Amino acid sequence: MSKIKKYITRDGSMRIAAVISTEIANEAFSFREASPLVKTLMSRAVTGALLMASQMKENLAVGLHFTGIGPVKEIFAEARYEGKAKVYAGDRGAELVPGETHLGAGLGEGFLEVVRSLPFQKEPHRGTVGLLTGEIGEDIAYYLQQSQQIPCIVALSAIPSEKGIEIAGGYILELMPGYSEETLSKLESLQPLVGSLTQKLKTGAQAEDLIGIYLDHFDFQEIEHPFELSYECGCSLERVERSLLLLGPSVLDDMITSQEDAVIHCEFCGKEYRLKVPHLSSLRDSLRAPLH
Numbered sequence: 053m054s055k056i057k058k059y060i061t062r063d064g065s066m067r068i069a070a071v072i073s074t075e076i077a078n079e080a081f082s083f084r085e086a087s088p089l090v091k092t093l094m095s096r097a098v099t100g101a102l103l104m105a106s107q108m109k110e111n112l113a114v115g116l117h118f119t120g121i122g123p124v125k126e127i128f129a130e131a132r133y134e135g136k137a138k139v140y141a142g143d144r145g146a147e148l149v150p151g152e153t154h155l156g157a158g159l160g161e162g163f164l165e166v167v168r169s170l171p172f173q174k175e176p177h178r179g180t181v182g183l184l185t186g187e188i189g190e191d192i193a194y195y196l197q198q199s200q201q202i203p204c205i206v207a208l209s210a211i212p213s214e215k216g217i218e219i220a221g222g223y224i225l226e227l228m229p230g231y232s233e234e235t236l237s238k239l240e241s242l243q244p245l246v247g248s249l250t251q252k253l254k255t256g257a258q259a260e261d262l263i264g265i266y267l268d269h270f271d272f273q274e275i276e277h278p279f280e281l282s283y284e285c286g287c288s289l290e291r292v293e294r295s296l297l298l299l300g301p302s303v304l305d306d307m308i309t310s311q312e313d314a315v316i317h318c319e320f321c322g323k324e325y326r327l328k329v330p331h332l333s334s335l336r337d338s339l340r341a342p343l344h
């Protein structure tokens with residue numbers, strides 16, 4: 053699997069993270085396919101989460117939860133600093149209504165909630181913005197600009213293929229506190245020359261090629277980010293039991309009365325959990341236990 057490339061200018065005024073995320077995104081479709089629309093949005097979301105997480109600190113994670121009134125309903129991507137990530141969509145089969153060409157209509161009007169774990173704190177930081185376009189990249193940029201009040205560029209692209217996706221990748225460029233006006237205007241003057249990210253991906257670009265123009269025009273140094281990307285879910289029988297308990301006693305009673313095994317598929321990795329009726333009964337009984 054590939055790695056994230058990270059750079060910071062020697063004066064500390066700008067940083068970039070770039071990645072080719074084709075393999076890790078494809079893991080999300082290895083157990084269950086999705087429509088081209090949903091594959092594109094999911095791939096962009098997991099790429100964005102990986103890039104954001106790479107700028108955090110060890111053991112920290114970021115979750116991006118996009119929810120909207122469109123047919124996709126929601127997309128959730130989570131990534132850790134160490135390059136582990138997972139993603140799911142509310143409706144994998146969702147398509148745009150005929151005649152609609154704007155990908156962002158898949159999510160439609162809605163919100164992006166960003167959940168970041170913080171060093172030495174139990175409770176994560178949560179921030180929410182309205183969706184700007186629903187196309188993922190612009191929404192992440194909008195969130196970063198709103199939360200940090202500093203200009204940034206988020207470019208994410210994914211090209212769906214018949215099976216999984218053909219290629220995915222992107223970068224996040226952020227100005228840092230104390231950046232100069234000169235840096236900003238130089239950055240703006242480069243924008244017409246940046247070119248299409250999708251085109252670069254199609255022609256086999258490496259992560260550093262996606263941001264070549266910035267590396268050429270600013271005094272960047274690379275920051276080693278040694279982690280190989282890996283798709284990791286972290287689901288377990290214990291978590292499934294906990295989510296069943298959250299459904300409450302009456303739902304559990306109905307399941308027990310039906311005398312059928314409960315079959316639960318993990319939304320992130322497709323793993324199947326089968327709970328037999330006696331197992332469900334013991335879970336139900338645990339809800340009756342007196343509180344201490």
Ligand SMILES: [Zn+2]
Nearest residue numbers: 285287318321
């Ligand atoms: Zn799982």
